Amino acid sequence: MIDDFTAQIxxxxxxxxxxxSEPIIFEIGSLSQLPRLLIQSRIAxxxxxxxxxxxxxxEENLLQRYEDREYESATLLSINA
Structure with a gap:
């Protein structure tokens, strides 16, 4: 668990x-990795x-919930303003 937390940090x-100045390129192998990519992209x-x-x-708290749950409850309509 500590190793996982350290890797996340x-x-x-x-x-x-x-x-x-360097472009960042994210690669994903499946759509299941997309939520993590969205969060990483925001941070980057x-x-x-x-x-x-x-x-x-x-609302900010809604976005926080989406990220906490890796966008599992988000719909395209709710995040496509």
Whole structure:
């Protein structure tokens, strides 16, 4: 469990500390990996949950729930403002 948490911290730090002049490319093997990619993309773009919620015209706490549950309850209509 500690190793998993440490890996998550390292991944987060690599996303927020990346060289912004270099494009970031994410690869996924299946659609089941898409929710994690959405979260990683937001972090890499240095967009807060609050800012993304404003852009999507949804409440910040709703976006937090979506991310906490890896978008399992989100529909395309609810996140496509």
């Amino acid at each position: 390292q991944e987060y730090e690599s996303l927020i500390n990346r060289d912004e 773009a240095k967009i807060s949950q609050k800012e993304l919620a404003q852009r999507l015209r949804i």
